């Protein structure tokens with residue numbers, strides 16, 4: 010016979026168990042709809058393996074365990090999955106969580122399943138995985154996946170296996186009736202557990218207020234070596250650590266697990282579920298739940314399919330909603346209020362309590378603490394609830410931890426005993442959450458700090474690198490200059506320049522050399538006036554080479570476009586730049602020629618064409634009308650704006666990447682901006698009615714963007730209808746062209762976007778035609 | 793030597809004191825070099841209590857500068873993200889009186905959210921984020937790494953198309969917790985709002 014110890018404190022609330030023990034367990038039946046939360050256990054929620062519309066059979070797995078600490082979910086009856094969506098779940102928060110909803114078909118058709126006839130013949134790991142696959146999670150209340158408990162402790166020798174049949178909380182009789190009616194199955198489950206754990210002793214602890222259960226269990230355990238221990242009734246002896254202390258005298262260390270002292274503890278309901286899973290191959294799809302309280306006309310225990318709505322059970326129990334003060338899931342001490350009767354019964358639901366006002370009156374208002382010490386007397390963990398109460402109110406987290414707040418099992422004995430009706434346990438729950446939150450925040454703050462500092466360091470490093478590079482460039486430039494001066498020391502720089510330009514004239518000089526010489530000369534401010542012929546020759550050469558380069562670049566671009574290369578953009582810019590340069594050279598040359606002998610004949614027809622175009626643009630063509638000019642400048646502004654945006658983007662990327670070209674890009678942006686301003690000024694000059702506010706050139710791109718937007722708005726405000734229409738058309742044309750190009754590219758590469766692009770192109774064209782018509786109408790009106 | 797000392801007690805005393813002074817002076821000097829504390833320990837401790845949101849609402853460019861300012865005597869009630877809890881912790885550390893927060897209200901913990909189809913990919917928000925919590929590249933859609941975002945608000949303003957908003961962090965099943973009961977214990981029963989009508993009757 011085992012020696013029983015006592016625990017500290019404890020209370021004796023009215024038991025109220027007899028009401029629901031009058032009748033045997035009755036199957037609750039199959040409700041029309043079952044709601045199965047994916048998270049009915051502690052740990053990661055399960056992941057659905059069925060989809061909406063699937064027909065599922067009873068016992069079929071519908072969601073699988075995700076991770077080690079997790080448990081699968083099975084269909085409790087046959088039917089159709091009608092939804093996988095968030096529903097209100099049984100949780101004190103009253104919040105929703107993902108659930109699988111099954112409409113039952115009433116046939117209750119089992120999936121193929123088979124038990125293990127002789128579990129001693131199979132491997133222990135197979136047995137544990139059978140238990141895991143059956144989705145069994147602690148049925149006493151916490152819902153810790155049982156397989157984890159069984160597989161975790163293999164490195165630690167287990168001396169004692171304890172089955173918890175205490176059921177110390179008032180009203181609940183689910184375990185009691187299970188022991189009375191299915192003692193054999195429980196003992197069989199205990200045997201499986203014994204086989205798995207191989208403990209030296211196996212104890213089943215039952216409070217002495219359940220004599221029938223004790224008798225039934227003793228009879229079933231006859232000759233197995235399993236000892237049924239009965240001990241005096243006291244709340245909360247059913248707590249895992251409390252029961253261990255009562256039966257073995259060992260104390261689980263603070264923050265530790267029972268396996269640390271060589272003990273594994275399981276609920277008797279869990280043992281029965283393990284028996285069904287191993288011997289019959291049935292997963293956990295139903296449980297025994299007590300429905301009681303004076304607001305229920307016929308309190309009793311039901312065998313309930315998991316997922317059954319609470320309302321369905323209440324309907325069978327002659328529930329009187331108007332009498333019920335609050336609906337509780339669990340017992341009166343540790344249960345929580347349900348806001349909604351649509352919530353389902355889950356693996357941990359041992360009781361639905363519907364008390365009347367007389368039965369469980371709302372707690373009277375709390376009074377000030379009178380420091381009587383009653384709370385400390387009843388605390389089963391020997392904490393100091395009164396101290397913790399003050400610390401909790403003052404948010405003194407350190408002190409709370411020093412007073413072992415986290416050892417509090419939230420049994421509520423202190424609140425029950427407090428003559429001032431202070432809801433002490435609520436303070437502890439809240440404080441625990443606060444402390445956990447504070448720890449989380451601390452971790453997050455640490456990480457933020459790290460990231461912030463890393464970023465700071467990176468920015469500094471980049472700045473330093475840039476500075477170093479700039480210095481290096483400066484040094485190099487100085488050195489070069491010094492060398493140049495030294496090399497030319499014998500001769501006058503001017504003479505050297507002349508000599509070189511003459512050499513170049515003779516045709517065999519290195520063009521690079523010549524260019525350097527020119528640049529050098531220009532820097533020294535001693536540039537020699539080129540003679541006209543020299544200049545013409547040089548320009549012609551430049552023109553020829555640029556034309557060649559342009560051709561090459563165009564070829565490359567074509568190739569890239571053909572291959573749908575990533576570098577298209579780069580090539581395109583190259584082509585643009587080269588042609589711009591070509592045009593400039595051509596223009597210079599033309600000017601030169603026209604100032605000497607008018608138009609000079611050129612061999613290259615392409616160059617000639619360009620020259621003509623250039624000449625036309627540069628004003629040799631008949632004078633533009635005011636309108637044309639406005640249009641041209643507007644178009645130029647538009648394109649410059651585009652270029653500016655592109656340049657800004659490049660700058661931003663360069664900055665973001667810490668590219669050392671950022672400076673160059675910045676200059677480009679400033680230059681483009683200046684050009685844009687000049688163009689705007691020109692436009693303003695032409696159309697004096699159009700007041701373009703000076704665009705401030707700022708470093709901040711955002712400010713620039715705002716300034717641009719404002720300028721554009723001001724511009725359009727000042728424009729006449731017709732100008733607006735013209736501008737509109739210009740921009741529409743640009744967009745049409747761009748879209749057409751994109752469409753071509755998309756069609757070539759067989760992109761899915763081609764269709765969308767085509768539609769949008771059509772739309773744009775429609776718009777363009779409409780705009781053109783509108784413009785024509787406007788013109789007519791004006792004329 | 794002994795004779796000399798006994799004959800000139802005054803000189804002997806001076807000599808003894810001077811030599812003692814030299815010895816201890818050297819010892820102290822050595823200790824101050826050897827056991828020198830790096831940095832500012834008080835600022836470090838203060839910084840560890842600040843929420844590291846790096847939002848600059850305290851008027852300093854980040855949490856570290858504010859921590860240094862506090863160590864140099866600035867007020868402890870300027871951090872809205874930290875709120876009362878931080879003020880209490882700081883008051884505790886520095887042994888000063890806790891003051892009410894120097895802001896309209898405590899900032900609600902929130903996280904930045906980029907409405908991604910409106911983003912033009914200008915990268916301005918990336919440059920503003922003090923903890924590199926935004927991901928994206930030029931001309932491509934940007935997004936916030938919610939787990940790294942401190943909710944500092946700094947990215948909202950630079951966005952030229954206003955596509956960033958601050959969303960309060962919602963309570964989930966994982967973050968839900970019990971609230972503390974409203975402490976009615978300190979009011980005597982007849983003064984409680986609910987008790988009044990019956991008292992008047």
Ligand code: SF4
Nearest residue numbers: 378379381382384427
């Ligand atoms: S039982 Fe209540 S009144 Fe008594 S000391 Fe504890 S908290 Fe205070």
Ligand code: SF4
Nearest residue numbers: 388417418420421423
């Ligand atoms: S709720 Fe916590 S403090 Fe109160 S009696 Fe139970 S274990 Fe002790």
Ligand code: SF4
Nearest residue numbers: 921941942944945947
């Ligand atoms: S994403 Fe925005 S709000 Fe979040 S940390 Fe970065 S800058 Fe602050």
Ligand code: SF4
Nearest residue numbers: 911912914915917951
């Ligand atoms: S600032 Fe706005 S538009 Fe620019 S990248 Fe960020 S979210 Fe996108």
